[in-house]
Amino acid sequence: MHTDLVAALDIGGTKIAGALVDGHGRILLRAQRATPAQEDGDTVMRAVEETLGELTGSPLWARAGALGIGSAGPVDASTGTVSPVNVPGWRDYPLVSRVREAAGGLPVELIGDGVAITAAEHWQGAARGHDNALCMVVSTGVGGGLVLNGQLHAGPTGNAGHIGHISVDLDGDPCPCGARGCVERIASGPNIARRALENGWRPGPDGDTSAAAVADAARGGDPVAVASFQRAAQALAAGIAATATLVEIDIAVIGGGVGKAGDVLFGPLRKALGDYATLSFVQRLTIVPAQMGTDAGLVGAAAAALAKQDTAAAV
Amino acid sequence: MHTDLVAALDIGGTKIAGALVDGHGRILLRAQRATPAQEDGDTVMRAVEETLGELTGSPLWARAGALGIGSAGPVDASTGTVSPVNVPGWRDYPLVSRVREAAGGLPVELIGDGVAITAAEHWQGAARGHDNALCMVVSTGVGGGLVLNGQLHAGPTGNAGHIGHISVDLDGDPCPCGARGCVERIASGPNIARRALENGWRPGPDGDTSAAAVADAARGGDPVAVASFQRAAQALAAGIAATATLVEIDIAVIGGGVGKAGDVLFGPLRKALGDYATLSFVQRLTIVPAQMGTDAGLVGAAAAALAKQDTAAAV
Structure with missing residues (x-):
């Protein structure tokens, strides 16, 4: 049987998306369910199985040779389990074995969602052609992933690239993760908005206090809004520079809602x-916006499945 | 011709060491010159050539199949050049081509000194058997290197693992590198001593104001000395946790003069x-002292040469 497709699952706190994807990253079939995030683990799994069922029921399914899962973290690829922060019913949940069962025994590859988005940007987006790249999502949280030596660097548990939870301010504000001064604690959308409000910024008549509203105010010249984005940019820059200094990357790709703020973010960044990127070997580093859209998680999970298929074929 | 040995050079601001090393990391022949660090570039190169001459003049030389260089940085493995901070006569100096010439055309591998020490600890020392490791030297400066997926991760220019110059305090004191709040700016030996002196610690009758003297005072219970080591430990912990969160490592090995301080450092560290290492996938991380002694640079350069030889043989 010729298997020229892979299956992909993108599992988040809001939705569960599935797709059949070809070797060029094209989505041939898609399925989706809302994530019953507050239900028990089996109920969440049923939503995954229903999503998968739409794929396995298709005549295209016979052409799928592997399945990739990008999941909200933490994940543990070494045990095949996931414990997504926003899905309390899943703690050390054996997602890989359950999905393998539902997918008729296909080889299954599990990676974190930041790693998945990185795989997508490297395969089809802004990091294409770069052998050493950091890809980030700056949104409600700050996530990321790494490409090193031309390969996705997922790490033994599939969590590498968690740039949102490195501390760039060791005496800084407590972060929900337990540490202090994490990049996410300073640069995420909610923290950009919180800081602006704390320093006297007030929303317009629509009452919108999102980071996007702060970005609008910054574009209009509001100094408090500008300063909040500058502080976020400083934390992101320190984190990106730390990454480059540690592993050598030549490009940082920034996506997510905050990443869409444009010059208000990218200028100060x-x-x-x-x-912060002062050593000779990190000075050529460039920062660019992400190119992949909302399908990044699916396309990246497909990339991981393809890589697994290639590895399996080589053995 | 059977080549079961490699040649190694360890080039620092104080000495230039050379050796012939076997496949078990044993040094069969060694040579050494003082580094004429303040002389012009050609004079420094002559000291390298004299060191090499003692190796090439030996009957063992015929068994050497490759040569590894671990050099004070920055280095640029992509161009084969070095610009060691403490050797002003060498700026973008074409060390690889000059050494290759002096070594009769052997394949030459160039890595930074932190990467070399990491290669040694992974091959023969405290990181043996660990596929994902950070090795550090905490001394006059703070350097390091990474092992990822079982392989030395030197990066495209040979500088990866520069943990001393990641910022863990983005508003902190200016670092000579140009950034602020770098790990080295807080945790190096001279900074441990400076902070103790600034806060009122005074040396004993011998006038010794080194970090080793501060460590002695800390062991004796001097609270200012203890606090200076605690602050260094905090910065090192934030840097190590950042590294683990970014790339997933399960061990951090600490060597160098400050690394020898023992419990005064390792306890608070x-x-x-x-x-700082709060996410589930970094909580198993352990910190241990280095095992390799003063030959670490040579043994690590030899490891890099052996890896190059294996790659060449595989092609």
């Missing part, structure tokens, strides 16, 4: 990067 | 690591 590029400036701050010069302040 | 292990405690502080718990404060």
Whole structure:
């Protein structure tokens, strides 16, 4: 049987998406369910099985040779389990074995959602052609993933690239993760909005206090809004520079809602990067916006499945 | 011709060491010169050539199949050049081509000194058997290197693992590198001593104001000395936790003069690591002292040469 497709699952706190994807990253079939995030683990799994059922029921399914899962973290690829923060019914949940069962025994590859998005940007997006890249999602949280030596670097448990929870301010504000001064604690959308409000910024008549509203105010010249984005940019720059100094990357790709803020973010970010990326071998680092859209998680999970298929074929 | 040996060079600001090393990491022949660090580039190169000459003049030389160089940084493995901070006569100096010439055309591998020490600890020392490790030297400066997926991760230019110059305090004191709040700026030996002196610690009758003297005072219960080591430990912990969170490592090996301080450093370091290494996948991380002695640079350069030889043989 010729298997020229892979199956992909993108599992988040809001939705569970599935797809059959070809070797060029094209989505040939898709399925989706809302995540019953507050239900028990078996109920959440049923939503995964229903999503998968729409794929296995298709005549295209016979052409699928492997299945990739990008899941909200933490994940543990070494045990095949997941414990997504926003899905309390799943703690050390054996997702890989359950999905393998529902997928008729296909080889299954599990990676964290930041790693999945990185795989997508490297395969089809802004990191294409770069052998050493950091890809980030700056949104409600701050996530990421790494490409090193031309390969996705998922790490033994599939969690590598968690740049949102490195501390760039060791005496800084407590982060929900337990540490202090994490990149996410300073640069996530909710923290950009919180800081602006704390420093006197007030929303317009629509009452919108999101980071996008702060970005609008910053574009209009509001100094408190500008300063909140500058502080976020400084934390992101310190984190990106730390990553480059540790592993050598030549590009950082930034996506997610905050990443869409444009010059309000990228202007101060590029400036701050010069302040922290000082050693000769990190000075050529560039920062660019992400290119992949909402399908990034699916396309990245498909990339991981393809890589697994290739590895299996080589053995 | 059977080549069961490799040649190794360890080039620092104080000495240039050379050796012939076998496949078990044993040094069969060694040579050494003082580094004429303040002389012009050609004079420094002559000291390298003299060191090499003692190796090439030996009957053992015919058994050497490759040569590894571990050099004070920055290095640029992609161009084969070095610009060691402490050797001003070498700026973008074409060390690889000059050494290859002096070594009769042997394949030459160039890595930074932190990467070399990491290669040695992974091959023969405290990181043996660990597929994902950070090795550090905490001394006059703070350097390091990474093993990822069982392989030395040197990065495209040979500089990966520069943990001393990641910022863990983005508003902190200016570092000579140009950034602020770098791990080295807080945790190096001279900074441990400076902080103790600034806070009122005074040396004994011998006038010794080194970090080793501060460590002695800390062991004797001097609270200012204890606090200076605690602050260094906090910065090291934040840097190590950041590294683990970014790339997934399960062991951090610490060597160098400050690394020899023992419990005065390792006690607060292990405690502080718990404060910063919070995500589930980094909680199993352990910190241990280095095992390799002063030959680490040579043994690591030899390891890099052996890896290059294996790669060449596989092609």
